[in-house]
Amino acid sequence: MNAVDLIRSAVKNSLRSKTRTILTVLSIFIGAFTLTLTSGVGTGINQYIDTTVASIGADDVLTVTKAAEDSSEGPVEYDPAAVAVDSPNSPPGAPRFSLIALTTDDLDAIGAVDGVLSVQPQLSVSPDYVQVAAGTAYEANVGSFIPGMALDLAAGAEPDSDSSDYEVAVPVSFVTPLGFTDDADALGATLTLAITDVTGTQSELAATIVGVSEEGLAGSTAFTANEVLTEALYDAQSVGLSESSKDSYAQAVVRFDPTGAEEDLTTLKAGLSDLGYTGTTVEDQIGSFKAVIDGIVLVLNAFAVIALLAAGFGIVNTLLMSVQERTREIGLMKAMGLGGGKIFGLFSLEAVFIGLMGSAIGVGIGMLAGMGANAVLADTLLADLPGLTLVAFDPASLATIILVVMGLAFLAGTIPALRAARQDPIESLRYE
Amino acid sequence: MSLPVLAARDIHKSYGRGATRFDALKGVSLDIQQGESIAIVGKSGSGKSTLMHLLALLDNPSTGSVELSGRDASGLSGRVVNQTRNETFGFVFQQFFLTPNTSVLDNVTLPLQIAGVGGAERKRRGMAVLEQLDLADKARNKATDLSGGQKQRVVIARALVNNPSVIFADEPTGNLDSATGTVVEDILFSLQREKGITLIIVTHDEDLAARCDRRVYIRDGLITDSLHAVPATPAAASTVSEVRA
Incomplete structure (x- = not known):
């Protein structure tokens, strides 16, 4: 019997006892359906985290702060050099311990570390308000756009970091309050940002709105300014400050080669910490969150797999009945010269086909349910x-589900298939 | 005398062991020549079916040997035995063993499917043999929808489709009324005569046995008698084309 005939016969045989096959398929369907949804939720949430991560920062960037004295052992000694810096740019959830400000000397030291491509101070600016034309003024946070990070955009483009014009992206929640009819309407409009320096003088800057950003998980209700605008705001804010105050920063942004090996990054971090600095990538900040999600999804998947195991016993049962019913047919085929291996193939393919039907239908309906x-x-x-x-589908994981179920069905099918393969042809031909 | 196509050499076959041991065959020797028809006659439990199973290589004797064209079959690999049963032997059973809900053509071409013959070739050869047995118009019907005589002709077509040199028939007319039974017998004997197919019939029906070239009587696992018939009886003059169910 050639392979095509074997498959065709297996499919035909599995459809012979329809009710029984449908019931078995149904039990597999339940498992595959559940597995599709649980892994879909995992994919969906992780995708969301990934886009959020991309909007927080680029993947070739380390945020460097001066490590505070290790506070875990006893009281911390007072350090007159420590300047508490409130850092609006640190991601939410990050512990708000007081940071030691970085100075120009620090920046030079960081820049000298092996593997650092460039170092830039992270400028923190806090404008008083934002306003469009003569509309209502709102309080707002402004973050700097780091090249390489990807804003989750609702409309328009990311602020151009190479541009010499002031460009800004507004969060989607500000579109209507600022007086625009929709996201597209905001593009190209002029946004006025007001900022006060230490002497109490308020100055205004005008920037072009180039994009509208979605609010990410990291609660980015901040306006995203390009480099020139950030610098201009910082300069305006720093009027009247002493040179040393102006040149002290909460954080610095270090770029490294993201294509390098994982060890390079480890070495780089080690180099920074030797000098008393702490470097964290966006992944470090978000990674633990992802691990929790993965853990939850794993547990959910385990439940679905238990359902599939139960379905596997259903397959064993179905096929044992089938072997029983077809004793004579098996005996006849053996008498006519069909080898035991082919008989085994016939029944295990039948099991695999039942698995394929159950998993394909389960995955298909699971996707529909997820989209719903x-x-x-x-x-x-x-x-x-x-x-x-919430529920996103990754073709690779869906294919994995189908393949795993088919593999499970094959394993379940081996018991009845072995029984069929070992059947004695004479037993079924004995009728005296 | 030429080399026998099948031969049994002092075959013993027993089932079970100890107190429950049952000797089905107690030393049977038999030569079967190519092209002859032979009836193995005996009552239930005489060992005639066991002998047929051993000759058809469906089972191995406890002692003694079965020779296939002079070669000891016990030395053949499982694959060769399977291939022999598929290509050299054809089987006709009392109970038809037709696969239900499957077309007549698919039932007939089962040996070809097992042999791995392609679909188109299968259909061509299946139709040819159905034509020969006057069943071409039933090719698409479900096998289970046929009458008893038609079913047994389908079974003969299935036995013939691979052009075997030996056909084993176990009570081929046992399930048929006498008129239909005669028709089926006529088909079998004309195949033997015209195509030189060796016919091995296991039966307890004396009338059927009498039509064979040779009758071997078996009782309690031993051959008790062997009779040669006078060749070319008048009843054997009919041909396939004259007999229709």
Whole structure:
């Protein structure tokens, strides 16, 4: 019997007892459906984290702060050089311990560390308000756009860091309050940013709105300014400050070669910490969060796999009945010269086909259900988290589900298939 | 005398062991020549089916040997035995063993499918043999929808499709009424005569046995008698084309 005939016969045989096959397929379907949804949730949330991560910072960037004295052992000694810097640019959730400000000397030291491509101070600016034309003025945070980071945009483009014009992206929640009819309407408009220096003088800067950003998980309700604008704001804010105050920063941004090996990054971090600095990548900040999500998804998947195991016993049962019913047919085929290996193949292929049907239907309907859930949840439960697709599907993981179920079905099928393969042809031909 | 196509050499076959040991065959020797028809006659439990199973290489004797064209079959690999049963032997059973819900053509071409013959070639040869047995118009029907005589002709077509040199028939007319049974017998004997196919019939039906070239009587696992018939009886003059169910 050639392979094509073997597959065709297996498919035909599995459809012979329809009710029984449908019931078995149904039990596999339940497992595959659950697995599709749970892994879909995992994919969806992780994708969301990834986009959020991209909007927080680039993957070739280390945020460097001066490590505070290790406070875990006893009281911390007073350090007159320590200047508490409130850092609006540190990501939310990061512990707000007081940081020691970085000076120009620090920047030079960081720049000299092996593996550092460039170092830039992270300028923190806090404008008084933002305003469009003569509209209402709102309080706002402004963050600097680091080349390489990807804003989750609702409209327009990211602020151009090479541009000499002042460019800004506004968060989507500010579009209507600022007096625009929709996201597209905001593009190209002029935003006025007001900032006060230490002497109490307020100055205004005008920037062009080039993009509208989605609010990410990291709660980025901040305006994103390009480098020139950030510098201009910083200069305006620093009028009247002493040179040393002006040149002290909460954080510095270090670029490194992201294509290098993992060890390079480790060496770089070690080099920084030797000098008393702490370097964290965006991944470091978000990684633990992802690990928790992965853990939860793993547990959910385990439940789905238990359902699939139960379904596997269903396959064993179905095929044992089938072997029983077809004793004579098996005996006849053996008498006619079909080898035991082919008989084994026939029954295990039947099991694999049942697995394929169950998993394909499960994955298909699971995807439909996931998309349905997304549509409903996006407007209700998850309305506050724009950009989050709760259930997302990754072709590779869906294919893995189908393959795993087929593999499981094959394993379940080996018991009945072995029994069929070992059947004595004479037993079925004995009828005296 | 030429080399026998099949031969049994002092075959013993027993089942079980100790107190439950049952000797089905107690030393049977038999030569079967190419092209002859032979009836193995005996009552239930005489060992005639066991002898047929051993000759058809479906089972191995406890002692003694079965020779296939002079070669000891116990020395053949499983693959060669399977291939022999597929290509050299054809089987006709009392109970038809047709696969239900499958077309007549698919049932007939099962040996070809097992042999790995391609679909188109299978269909061509299946139709040819159905044509020969006057069943071409039933090719698409479900095998289970046929009458008893038609079913047994389908079984004969299945036995013939691979052009075997030996056909084993175990009570081929046992499930048929006498008129239909006669028709099926006529088909089998004309195949033997016209194509030189060796016919090995296991039966307890004396009338059927009487039509064979040779009758071997078996009782309690031993051959008790062997009779040669006078060749070319008048009843054997009919041909396939004259008999229709």
